Amino acid sequence: MERRSTDLCLPPALIRHVIPDLPSAAELQPYLQRIDEARWYSNFGPLVCELEEKISALLASPSAGRSEYGVHVTTLASGYHALEIALRLSARRHARRVLVPAVTFCACPLAVQHAGLEPVLADVDPTTWMLTPEIARAALQRMELAAVMPVATYGVPQSCAGWDEFSKDTGVPVVLDAAAAFESQRVLRKGLVACSLHATKPFGVGEGAVLLGTDSDQIAQARRFSNFGMIGRVGHADGANTKMSEYHAAVGLAQLERWTAVKARRRAVLELYRRRLGPLAGLVSMQPSIDHAVVSILMLRLSEPIAAAVIDEGRRLGIGLHQTYFPPLYRHPNFARIPLVDIEGKVHMDGDIGDKAAHMPGSEELLKHLVGVPFHAFMREEDVEFVVQHFAELAENSHRVGFPVGGIAHAV
Numbered sequence: 001m002e003r004r005s006t007d008l009c010l011p012p013a014l015i016r017h018v019i020p021d022l023p024s025a026a027e028l029q030p031y032l033q034r035i036d037e038a039r040w041y042s043n044f045g046p047l048v049c050e051l052e053e054k055i056s057a058l059l060a061s062p063s064a065g066r067s068e069y070g071v072h073v074t075t076l077a078s079g080y081h082a083l084e085i086a087l088r089l090s091a092r093r094h095a096r097r098v099l100v101p102a103v104t105f106c107a108c109p110l111a112v113q114h115a116g117l118e119p120v121l122a123d124v125d126p127t128t129w130m131l132t133p134e135i136a137r138a139a140l141q142r143m144e145l146a147a148v149m150p151v152a153t154y155g156v157p158q159s160c161a162g163w164d165e166f167s168k169d170t171g172v173p174v175v176l177d178a179a180a181a182f183e184s185q186r187v188l189r190k191g192l193v194a195c196s197l198h199a200t201k202p203f204g205v206g207e208g209a210v211l212l213g214t215d216s217d218q219i220a221q222a223r224r225f226s227n228f229g230m231i232g233r234v235g236h237a238d239g240a241n242t243k244m245s246e247y248h249a250a251v252g253l254a255q256l257e258r259w260t261a262v263k264a265r266r267r268a269v270l271e272l273y274r275r276r277l278g279p280l281a282g283l284v285s286m287q288p289s290i291d292h293a294v295v296s297i298l299m300l301r302l303s304e305p306i307a308a309a310v311i312d313e314g315r316r317l318g319i320g321l322h323q324t325y326f327p328p329l330y331r332h333p334n335f336a337r338i339p340l341v342d343i344e345g346k347v348h349m350d351g352d353i354g355d356k357a358a359h360m361p362g363s364e365e366l367l368k369h370l371v372g373v374p375f376h377a378f379m380r381e382e383d384v385e386f387v388v389q390h391f392a393e394l395a396e397n398s399h400r401v402g403f404p405v406g407g408i409a410h411a412v
């Protein structure tokens with residue numbers, strides 16, 4: 001499609017599909033002042049402790065649904081570390097495999113491998129776009145699992161009831177990757193929940209994470225692991241250095257003050273998209289239960305399998321369309337040898353891409369249908385209108401002129 005002279009020029013903000021919404025220097029100033037005064041920069045200083053207490057209170061509030069258990073929190077250096085530590089602490093000793101969805105970020109299988117375990121990539125449910133307890137139960141019919149790592153994909157929370165029941169029935173620990181679902185993801189009754197505080201996530205501090213659980217001992221062990229396994233200066237257990245510094249906690253405390261406003265800004269942009277996409281209902285839809293998320297990445301589902309062509313065209317026009325979490329992990333060279341599990345629980349150890357695609361119809365369907373659009377708090381109504389107008393044009397044209405379907409938008 002040629003760019004017409006009547007086409008609008010893209011405002012620069014739209015070229016980036018994500019723009020973090022973090023505290024300004026002025027908002028950070030009082031917290032930095034406290035660091036200067038205390039001269040305490042890391043090793044569980046006053047700001048880290050205050051951030052943990054405040055997050056614990058926020059997530060244990062009745063509206064977050066876990067007041068009956070209390071929520072224990074430790075801060076960590078990154079979401080990746082939170083996953084690795086959670087597995088080290090909770091995986092069953094007599095098994096080695098950990099079920100991970102095929103549609104997620106590289107951090108998931110890497111955390112499994114670095115915890116000394118073996119990832120197995122599960123197909124995802126094409127309706128919810130997630131690894132579900134039903135898929136994990138099917139896998140368990142065919143293999144022993146050390147743990148399961150479901151993901152709150154694109155920040156839409158996983159069902160706590162479903163996973164609590166799964167771990168109660170099967171005894172398999174759940175490490176829930178809620179990287180983009182801070183606060184939206186309720187804490188499991190049993191099991192650990194990891195939220196990334198990376199700049200691009202809804203609650204960003206730059207780099208960082210919180211690991212959440214209802215078992216205070218487990219969270220204390222995670223905290224100890226993050227500081228070389230020491231109590232005082234004495235090593236008591238395995239560990240590494242994965243602590244959060246006082247500077248990141250300063251950003252976190254300033255971010256907590258803005259959190260209500262951050263959520264409101266994201267909700268408002270989602271609402272703008274919803275309104276503008278209304279007339280395209282037959283062509284484009286959103287992820288189910290997206291209203292329970294604080295959206296930081298907005299993926300749209302096209303009714304036709306033309307995602308690759310739409311993304312190529314969008315990029316040519318300068319619109320920041322993307323396919324976050326694609327291609328599925330089994331198409332990445334680094335993860336190509338990991339065994340696959342289909343939704344009936346059958347294990348597939350090897351095969352070329354054609355075989356893999358045939359075993360993983362849910363992930364392949366999403367690869368062909370999902371497209372991410374620019375989404376951040378600084379988008380104005382006219383920006384959203386601009387994106388949707390072009391998006392609709394691209395989708396319709398791609399469909400009409402019969403772009404090749406089923407290609408992938410990434411070089412792999």
Ligand SMILES: Cc1ncc(COP(=O)(O)O)c(C=O)c1O
Nearest residue numbers: 078079080105107179196197198
């Ligand atoms: C699903 C998922 N898991 C884990 C991570 C890793 O989080 P971090 O960047 O804080 O290490 C990310 C980061 O994007 C993610 O999207």
